């Protein structure tokens with residue numbers, strides 16, 4: 001049974017550890033500090049984490065001030081059981097509640113993440129740097145479908 005809850009500053013070491021543990025969309029050039037997480041989770045946006053049996057296994061962070069999903073990561077051993085989707089459900093809903101009409105993110109082509117975003121209605125906007133694509137999700141209409 002997994003439980004999604006708001007992220008707290010005390011979670012940051014676990015979030016950094018999860019982010020460093022994944023193979024796809026791994027950080028190559030960019031080194032993120034604790035301060036980067038504090039900024040993302042408290043000033044620019046909010047985060048949500050997923051706990052399984054008391055262990056934090058995944059997290060998402062959305063930044064209304066930038067209009068983007070800054071991070072979505074699930075430990076390898078816990079991938080493929082709906083945790084990423086559950087985290088995105090909460091983060092997308094929260095971002096739209098903040099009044100945004102569209103959300104952005106970037107991800108590497110051919111990854112599980114890219115498949116998941118496409119399945120959820122995110123539209124590819126084109127390349128974003130040498131090894132990334134930009135995706136956009138429009139605010140759902142009352143029919144539940146993204147607006148056109």
Ligand SMILES: CC(C)(COP(=O)(O)OP(=O)(O)OC[C@H]1O[C@@H](n2cnc3c(N)ncnc32)[C@H](O)[C@@H]1OP(=O)(O)O)[C@@H](O)C(=O)NCCC(=O)NCCS
Pocket residue numbers: 022023024025026071072073074075078079080081082083084085086105106107108111112113114115116
């Ligand atoms: C992208 C990521 C966050 C998705 O998390 P996840 O928990 O694996 O996501 P889900 O389980 O919700 O969905 C992924 C897969 O499980 C399937 N799935 C979803 N719910 C499921 C369920 N209840 N039972 C079984 N399978 C399920 C989905 O169909 C999907 O299948 P596919 O990958 O074979 O196409 C995770 O794979 C990850 O951390 N990847 C590495 C880092 C990364 O790329 N992050 C994104 C940066 S932009």
